[in-house]
Amino acid sequence: xxxxxxxxxxxxxxxxxxxxxxxxxxxxxxxxQALKEFYxxxxxxxxxxxxFLEASMASLRLLAIGDEPHFAKRRVVISADIDDSAITPMPxxxxxxxxxxxxxxxxxxxxxxxxxxxESEEATAKAIKxxxxxxxxxxxxxxxVGDALDNFMAYYDVSELPFLVELF
Numbered sequence: 001x002x003x004x005x006x007x008x009x010x011x012x013x014x015x016x017x018x019x020x021x022x023x024x025x026x027x028x029x030x031x032x033q034a035l036k037e038f039y040x041x042x043x044x045x046x047x048x049x050x051x052f053l054e055a056s057m058a059s060l061r062l063l064a065i066g067d068e069p070h071f072a073k074r075r076v077v078i079s080a081d082i083d084d085s086a087i088t089p090m091p092x093x094x095x096x097x098x099x100x101x102x103x104x105x106x107x108x109x110x111x112x113x114x115x116x117x118x119e120s121e122e123a124t125a126k127a128i129k130x131x132x133x134x135x136x137x138x139x140x141x142x143x144x145v146g147d148a149l150d151n152f153m154a155y156y157d158v159s160e161l162p163f164l165v166e167l168f
Contacts (some may be wrong), residue, residue, distance in 0.1 A: 001029050001031075001081070001082055001083075001084050001086050001087055001098075002030060002031070002048065002079060002080070002081055002082075002111070003028040003029065003030045003053045003079075003081075003082045003087065003098060003100065004028060004029045004030065004051055004054070004077050004078070004079055005021070005023050005024075005028045005029075005055060005077065005078040005079075005080060006024065006027075006028075006029075006055045006056070006058030006059040006061070006062055006075075006076075006077060006107065007021070007024075007059060007062070007076040007077060007078045008059065008062050008063060008068045008070075008071075008076055009068065009070040009071040009076055009115070009168065010068055010069060010070050011076065011078070012076060012161065012164065012165060013070065013115065013165050015078075015107060015110075015161065016035055016161050016162055016165045019106065019108075020104050020105065020106050020107065021078065021104075021105050021107075021110075022103050022104055022105070023100045023103045023105060024062060025103070025105050025148045026099050026100050026101065027058070027090075027093075027097060027099060027100070028080075028082075028087075028096070028097075028098050028099075028100055029051040029052070029055040029058070029096040029098065030048075030051050030087065030096055030098045031044065031047045031050075031051050031055045031096070032051075032052060032089040032091070032095060032096055032097075033049045033089065033099060034089060034091040034095040034096075035047055035050060035051060035096045037095075037137075038095050044059075049053040050096065051096035052077060052079075052114075053093065053149055054097075055077045056075050056077050056114070056149060056153065057086075057131075057145065057149060059076055059077060060075060060124070060127050060128055060131050060145065060148065061131055063075070063124070063128050064096070064128045064129075064131050064132070064161060068082065070168070071115075071116075071168065073116070073121040073122075073125045074115055074116035074117075074120070074124060075115070075116045075120075075124060075153060076103070076113060076114070076115050076116075076119060077112075077113070077114045077150070077153065078110060078112075078113055079110070079111045079112045079113070079114070080105050080109045080110045081109055081111055082100065082105065082109060086100055086101055087100060088101065089101070091100035092130075094119075095122060103108070105152040107158070107161075110158045111157075111158055112155060112156060112157050112158055113155075113156045113158070113160075113161070113164070114153035114154065114155055114156075115153060115154050115156065115164075116151060116152075116154075117151070117152055117153070117154050118151065119149070119151075119152075120151035120153075121156040122152070123147045123148045123151055124148045126144045126147070126148065127144050127145045127147070127149075129144075129147035130144050130145065131145060144166035
């Protein structure tokens, strides 16, 4: 199953050094049965994109921690193909939420990365500041988070990881 892991650039650096990454707290996002049942229309690609967006919003939460030494204003999503036996859907946590056991993901299972482009940093920075307020229903905060989620995230094939880490 394709799983979208919220990440930070520092996690990519670690992945490049160790050939593995740990899903934070073991959580990821996927096109689960619960998510498919939620949508009355849309194809598999649209439903998967919904799970991807949830991972990109979770990346905002990781950035909000404030301990990111590299590109503290750029969301990162790691896409990996994980064996179904290592995935447990957690619909009580949200339709696309899955628990990974083990939480360790090998570089061999990773397909690609998506990273905010430089032009997105301003909107991402605003969203980082208000992500918790948005969760509480503040309309202005929700709009700021929505603006960040609407921004383009560049695609990088897994083979580009060493160059990506070196160039950035």
